[in-house]
Amino acid sequence: MRSGETLSITVTLPNEQRIEVPEAVVRWSRGQEFAVENLAIKPHTRARLQHYVNRLAQEPAEIIP
Secondary structure (H helix, E strand, O other): OOOOOEEEEEEEOOOOOEEEEEEEEEEEEEOOEEEEEEEEOOHHHHHHHHHHHHHHHHOOOOOOO
């Protein structure tokens, strides 16, 4: 991924539900990691994605030996 590149994303949640992000732009990338900004997303879809991200943020971090 390159900074400034646009893409569409499908996020598959653990319960197999999918969240479609039709347009996002890469804001930064480093190796295999990158961050995107959602440009075109429906309000209810944004709320679902935010709910999922909030849940992840509250879970304890996985300890890698």
